[in-house]
Amino acid sequence: MSPGALSQERDVREAYAAHSGELYGFALRSLDDAGLAEEAVQETFLRAWRAGERFDPQIGSLRTWLFAILRNVVIDLGRARSVRPKVGQSGIEPSVEPLEEALLSWQVEEAMRRIGDDHRRVLVETYYRGRPYSEVAEELGVPEGTVKSRVYYGLRALRVVLEEMGYED
Amino acid sequence: MRTKPCRDWRISLGAYALGHLDEEERAGLEAHLEGCPECRAELASLGGVAALLPHADPVHFDKAPEPSPELGRRIFAGIEADTRRERRRQLRRRWSLGFGAAGLAAATATVLALVVFAGGGSGPGQAPQQQVAFADLPPGVEMGATLEPHSFGTEIHVYVSGVRSGTLCKVFLRGDDGVRYSAGSFRYRWGDDSEAVLSSGLDLSRTAAVGVRAGNRTFVAPVDSTATAFTNPQEEEAT
Numbered sequence: 369m370s371p372g373a374l375s376q377e378r379d380v381r382e383a384y385a386a387h388s389g390e391l392y393g394f395a396l397r398s399l400d401d402a403g404l405a406e407e408a409v410q411e412t413f414l415r416a417w418r419a420g421e422r423f424d425p426q427i428g429s430l431r432t433w434l435f436a437i438l439r440n441v442v443i444d445l446g447r448a449r450s451v452r453p454k455v456g457q458s459g460i461e462p463s464v465e466p467l468e469e470a471l472l473s474w475q476v477e478e479a480m481r482r483i484g485d486d487h488r489r490v491l492v493e494t495y496y497r498g499r500p501y502s503e504v505a506e507e508l509g510v511p512e513g514t515v516k517s518r519v520y521y522g523l524r525a526l527r528v529v530l531e532e533m534g535y536e537d
Numbered sequence: 538m539r540t541k542p543c544r545d546w547r548i549s550l551g552a553y554a555l556g557h558l559d560e561e562e563r564a565g566l567e568a569h570l571e572g573c574p575e576c577r578a579e580l581a582s583l584g585g586v587a588a589l590l591p592h593a594d595p596v597h598f599d600k601a602p603e604p605s606p607e608l609g610r611r612i613f614a615g616i617e618a619d620t621r622r623e624r625r626r627q628l629r630r631r632w633s634l635g636f637g638a639a640g641l642a643a644a645t646a647t648v649l650a651l652v653v654f655a656g657g658g659s660g661p662g663q664a665p666q667q668q669v670a671f672a673d674l675p676p677g678v679e680m681g682a683t684l685e686p687h688s689f690g691t692e693i694h695v696y697v698s699g700v701r702s703g704t705l706c707k708v709f710l711r712g713d714d715g716v717r718y719s720a721g722s723f724r725y726r727w728g729d730d731s732e733a734v735l736s737s738g739l740d741l742s743r744t745a746a747v748g749v750r751a752g753n754r755t756f757v758a759p760v761d762s763t764a765t766a767f768t769n770p771q772e773e774e775a776t
Contacts, residue, residue, distance in 0.1 A: 413615075
């Protein structure tokens with residue numbers, strides 16, 4: 369048996385405590401349905417438990433392994449649901465966005481949540497809302513150069529967090 | 538003219554990567570970049586991150602979504618149920634070997650039950666176990682036992698399913714002298730697929746049968762006492 373394998377219920381409990389939040393976040397981002405997202409996470413841990421002996425930490429982290437399982441679960445759920453299109457505000461739309469895009473979106477959003485408030489704020493105001501640096505600086509009561517500096521360090525922080533999350537170019 | 542130090546240019550790299558610098562500042566930074574490989578490398582790195590921003594939706598930035606507290610409970614209840622199913626499947630596979638043999642024997646003789654096999658799974662120094670299966674069980678009822686000889690007597694593992702939840706099951710061994718020796722009792726609970734572990738002071742080599750009285754019915758399976766003598770390897774070495 370590999371060290372770190374999910375061979376005991378205690379191991380699964382530890383894995384759940386460490387990773388259930390982000391697994392659920394990704395499932396929700398992918399499926400856009402809280403009930404289905406919980407179903408996906410539940411199925412992920414059940415599959416992980418059944419295949420726990422096969423997990424090898426020498427090959428990859430537990431987190432990576434769980435995400436790989438969740439990815440397959442989401443695909444399965446997406447397929448099962450694909451025959452039932454979701455009615456959105458703009459009419460009929462696909463119920464599941466492409467999985468890789470959903471994963472990337474979730475990763476960037478999760479990284480955004482993890483960086484400091486000051487950094488996230490200036491990135492939201494300047495990039496996503498397209499506001500001038502001078503206006504943001506006035507609103508925050510800081511020099512314009514500080515906003516520029518926070519944009520720079522915000523992007524750096526985002527890069528570090530993404531690397532910690534396993535994102536690779 | 539005094540030029541800006543590298544670190545001053547560097548803090549503009551973020552705004553540059555996002556396309557936010559005005560023309561004058563952009564031209565000045567680009568001139569600096571031509572002669573500064575460190576800033577070029579930093580820009581390349583930031584550019585990769587900046588390219589990811591369009592993939593995110595700021596409405597999701599505020600708070601990470603959390604699953605309901607019930608999710609964890611459901612998952613671990615599912616794992617426990619899965620564990621029980623697997624254990625039951627393994628036990629049924631073990632007993633099914635016995636029932637197959639029982640059916641064959643029943644066709645040739647009128648017996649209540651028979652010994653399935655003896656000594657399965659024993660290795661050097663291990664006490665030989667004996668698994669027995671009960672015949673003539675009502676439809677839907679499963680029952681089996683494993684007997685293991687010890688120096689103190691006999692350890693008995695009993696598996697029951699399909700009887701009414703809460704049924705009191707009294708287990709006994711019958712010696713080759715015809716005397717019945719109580720081995721204790723347990724209550725069957727619906728959904729509990731675990732084996733009850735009991736013991737008796739009667740040696741397995743002197744045991745003729747094992748019985749389970751479940752409710753008001755008694756089921757008996759004979760034991761092959763010839764194949765079950767307890768041997769202590771240390772004692773053997775000493776003699």
